[in-house]
Every structure is written in structure tokens, then in C-alpha cells.
Amino acid sequence: MTAAPAADPYRIALLPGDGIGGEVTAQAVQVLEAVGGLTDLRFDFDEIPAGAAYYREHGRDWPEGSEERCASADAILLGAIGLPAQEGGHGSLLRSDGKMAGWSAIVGNRIKLDLYANVRPVKLYPGVRHYVSGSHKQVWDPENVDMVFIRENTEDLYAGSGGILAPGGVAQVATDTRIVTRASSERVIRLAFETAMAREGAPGDKTRRVTAVVKDNILYGCRLFVKVLEEVGAEYPQVEVETILVDAFTQWLVRRPEHYDVVVAPNMFGDIITELGSALQGGMGVSVGCNVGARHGMFEPIHGSAPKHAGKNRVNPLASILSAGQALLWLGTRRSDPELLRAAGAVEAAVCDVLAAGEPLTYDLVGTERAAPMTAVTSAVVDQLAEHLPARAAS
Missing domain, CATH: 3.40.718.10 (Isopropylmalate Dehydrogenase)
Incomplete structure (x- = not known):
């Protein structure tokens, strides 16, 4: 009997951005790859360099054609955008037009892709x-904190109507x-x-x-x-x-x-x-932002780029991993794909398992003395995934 052809892969645009953005996005990708290994789902990742660091080097937020790459993706995963104007300073690096460097990847995508709603699930997980x-x-x-915030995402003071008289x-x-x-x-x-x-x-x-x-x-x-x-x-x-x-x-x-x-x-x-x-719900390390519209969705941990923590393998990857889970949930709902919905539930359940166990977790959740490396937390989530996504039966 001939096996049915594999479904086309879902294309995920990656915008790792600045500071710790690349590190946490890589953890989310690792989890999605593990999902692919446990299910019939396939993902193609299109990584797009963007952000303040890219602007500083190239004089633009991202390469030409990046808008179209985001628009053609099934979902977008964003890391973090923004750097200080000077190392150790407090002001953000700005473009020549006064917008934050990297604006195109975060605010620009919201406007161009009409991501009219910012959806933030706020849930206090057991153990946090x-x-x-x-x-x-x-x-x-923990059961007393379980709500969803929905905010308008493209107008109000974000409409950009204003200026300075000098x-x-x-x-x-x-x-x-x-x-x-x-x-x-x-x-x-x-x-x-x-x-x-x-x-x-x-x-x-x-x-x-x-x-x-x-x-x-x-x-x-x-x-x-x-x-x-x-x-x-x-x-x-x-x-x-x-x-x-x-x-x-x-x-x-x-x-x-x-x-x-x-x-x-x-x-x-x-x-x-x-x-x-x-x-x-326990801080930025477990907080997710979903920017969604009628056709497109961009998902991100809501923490900043935290450049002082970059490269140290110490930041919390769970918000980025949960963002990937929310991308699966949104995409599965839009495409009526039960396998995506099952995978979304498994990602959240795996994160909950690790949180409930109390280890391994990063410093923001358990303090510096008990802190585990970021990569150890991701590995623990991947290990738990198999409990919620049983291996496929041999055909």
C-alpha cells in the first residue's frame, strides 16, 4: 500500500532580532522541531535578520523583501527588538526618521499585515x-489567575500622528x-x-x-x-x-x-x-504576546532584548516556547488542523510539567542559587513533549 504524500510544511518566518532575541527564538525552534519529530507536522523556517543591530550596520531595519517574506509566511515568531543608543545607556537607538531602530519588524508588521489585535493570555501556572x-x-x-487581555494594536497613540516643534x-x-x-x-x-x-x-x-x-x-x-x-x-x-x-x-x-x-x-x-x-503570572519570562489579524499572526515573548544577558545561556526560554505554542493554536484554528491543535496543547502541557516539577528553571523563577541554564530548561520541555505527543505508530 502506497503511503499518503506528506502534507506541505508550514512556513514559519523567524525574526530573532536583538540581544537575547536570537537565543530564545532558537529554543522555540528546537521545540517546534521536536513537535515535527513526534507528529506528521512539518515546518520550514525562514530566518530574517532584523532589528536595531541590523539597522546600525546597514542603515535599514531588515533586508529588502523582508515584508513580503513575512506576508507569505503561515506564522511569524518574533524574538525581541531594540538596543540602547549607546552601550549601557537608557535611550533606544532611533532611526533617522525618529522611529525606533527595528520598527519595521515589530510595529511595521502590525500595520502592514493588519495585526489589529494584541492578545495576551495571563495565566498563573502551578509552581510559579x-x-x-x-x-x-x-x-x-493559581486557578484564580486565568484571563485574556485583548488590546487594539494599530491605532490610538501608536498611529504615529504627532511631532516636535523646534x-x-x-x-x-x-x-x-x-x-x-x-x-x-x-x-x-x-x-x-x-x-x-x-x-x-x-x-x-x-x-x-x-x-x-x-x-x-x-x-x-x-x-x-x-x-x-x-x-x-x-x-x-x-x-x-x-x-x-x-x-x-x-x-x-x-x-x-x-x-x-x-x-x-x-x-x-x-x-x-x-x-x-x-x-x-510570574513575570516576563512566561508572558506571551500574540499579534493577530484576519490573515496573519506574529507571536512573541513580551520581554525586551536585555542585551546585558545576551550570550550567557541564562534567560528564561519559556515565554518564547509558549509563543510558539500559541502560533500552533492560532494556525490550527484557522486551518482547522487537529494535529496543530493537539501539538499546541502538548507544548503548553510540557511547559506546565516543567514548571510544576520546579526544575530545571532559570534564575527569574527560582533565584540564582537554583538557576539552570536556558538550554537545560528547553531540553526538559522537549523531554516532556513525548509524554503528550506519543510516538507515531509504524506504518
Whole structure:
């Protein structure tokens, strides 16, 4: 009997970027290669040099044709973008047009590929301690932190409408114009409701709930956002709808995280509050960002490039590995591919196994005395994958 032809490989564009970006992206690739060895899935990786270091050397963010390579990929894995203007300095290296060096790979892709939603799952895994208290204590039952943040990803203060007035060459006035549109608000809000419908509700009361985080007592853009929320929410009677001022939300998120199911926000507020969300789940080392649109998806660990840690085999690879898992989940849902969905679940389960075991883990999770190398953590995840993706039967 002739074996069925192998399915075409999924093409994954890699944007390792700067600093530790290349190291953590390599760990994610290792896990995906292990997935391929345990399933019928195949992946082709297209690595594209991009970022501040590339700009410093070549005067551009990435090679010509990189936009098209990203657009033709089935999914994109991003490492980290950005370097200080000077070694040891605090300001970011900028392009001649004032944008951050490497802008094309991160913000440019969001705009060109219409990655209109930034989706951040915030989950405290068993065995992980949150970062709220200085003593790094475990306070909550891990099941109390399980929510999804969805933020608008292409407009608001990211629209790039603004500038600096510098009469006589001295900067005197700076403006940043916030842009909020009905169309962009509606699609992220609708995604929030669809996400809530696919979940089992908030941990505290199992209620499907969409919480909009705004400042509508002051800002016109937020008033439009809330109006659209109410209109779309009327189509989902199974989902509870609430709005909360962003300043109050920062308090309540810490005091009762179990209340929240799906949180939706305009761009800048969403950008800020998700950083607080990452503290609830154990820090940047396990925090994932998914930039998704109707046709394209780019997935990344939300930590920075951390150049001082580059090349030391010490940073946490789990956020990048979980990002690869989210790419499989998104792609599997879009392509109705059960093997991709099974693989996505296995990646998360393997990470959970390692976290629950408490070793090997990197310094950010267990401290420097017990810290394991980055590569040891990845190897442990790969070993656990086989428990969740049994070897294929011989044909």
C-alpha cells in the first residue's frame, strides 16, 4: 500500500532580532522541531535578520523583501527588538526618521499585515510564584489567575500622528495625537466577545465576562470605544459586559484577579495594564504576546532584548516556547488542523510539567542559587513533549 504524500510544511518566518532575541527564538525552534519529530507536522523556517543591530550596520531595519517574506509566511515568531543608543545607556537607538531602530519588524508588521489585535493570555501556572510582593510569595491559588487581555494594536497613540516643534533648533512643543476609530474598536471588541464565548468564564464565578478598561469620564476616544462595546455586547447576551476606569482597574486587577475573564482596551491603556498582568503570572519570562489579524499572526515573548544577558545561556526560554505554542493554536484554528491543535496543547502541557516539577528553571523563577541554564530548561520541555505527543505508530 502506497503511503499518503506528506502534507506541505508550514512556513514559519523567524525574526530573532536583538540581544537575547536570537537565543530564545532558537529554543522555540528546537521545540517546534521536536513537535515535527513526534507528529506528521512539518515546518520550514525562514530566518530574517532584523532589528536595531541590523539597522546600525546597514542603515535599514531588515533586508529588502523582508515584508513580503513575512506576508507569505503561515506564522511569524518574533524574538525581541531594540538596543540602547549607546552601550549601557537608557535611550533606544532611533532611526533617522525618529522611529525606533527595528520598527519595521515589530510595529511595521502590525500595520502592514493588519495585526489589529494584541492578545495576551495571563495565566498563573502551578509552581510559579507571582511578582506582586517584594518577597515573591505565593498568595493566590493559581486557578484564580486565568484571563485574556485583548488590546487594539494599530491605532490610538501608536498611529504615529504627532511631532516636535523646534524653533531655532530647540525642542519646545511635543504632540502625540490619539486616534480611535469605530472600525478598529469594533473588531477588537468583537474578538473579545468571541474569545469569551470560547472560554469557561472567570475563575471566581465561572461567568463569561468582557471588561472594557477605559477613561471615558475624560476621553472622547474612550466614549466611542464604550459605545461600540455596548452595541456589540447586545449581540452576545450570554456574556456579561462591564466597563471600568483604567486607574481603578489597576487596583482591582491585583485585589481580585479571579473576577476577570476577557479584558479589552484601546491600545495604550492595554499596553500598560498587560504589563501588570504579567506580574500576576510570574513575570516576563512566561508572558506571551500574540499579534493577530484576519490573515496573519506574529507571536512573541513580551520581554525586551536585555542585551546585558545576551550570550550567557541564562534567560528564561519559556515565554518564547509558549509563543510558539500559541502560533500552533492560532494556525490550527484557522486551518482547522487537529494535529496543530493537539501539538499546541502538548507544548503548553510540557511547559506546565516543567514548571510544576520546579526544575530545571532559570534564575527569574527560582533565584540564582537554583538557576539552570536556558538550554537545560528547553531540553526538559522537549523531554516532556513525548509524554503528550506519543510516538507515531509504524506504518
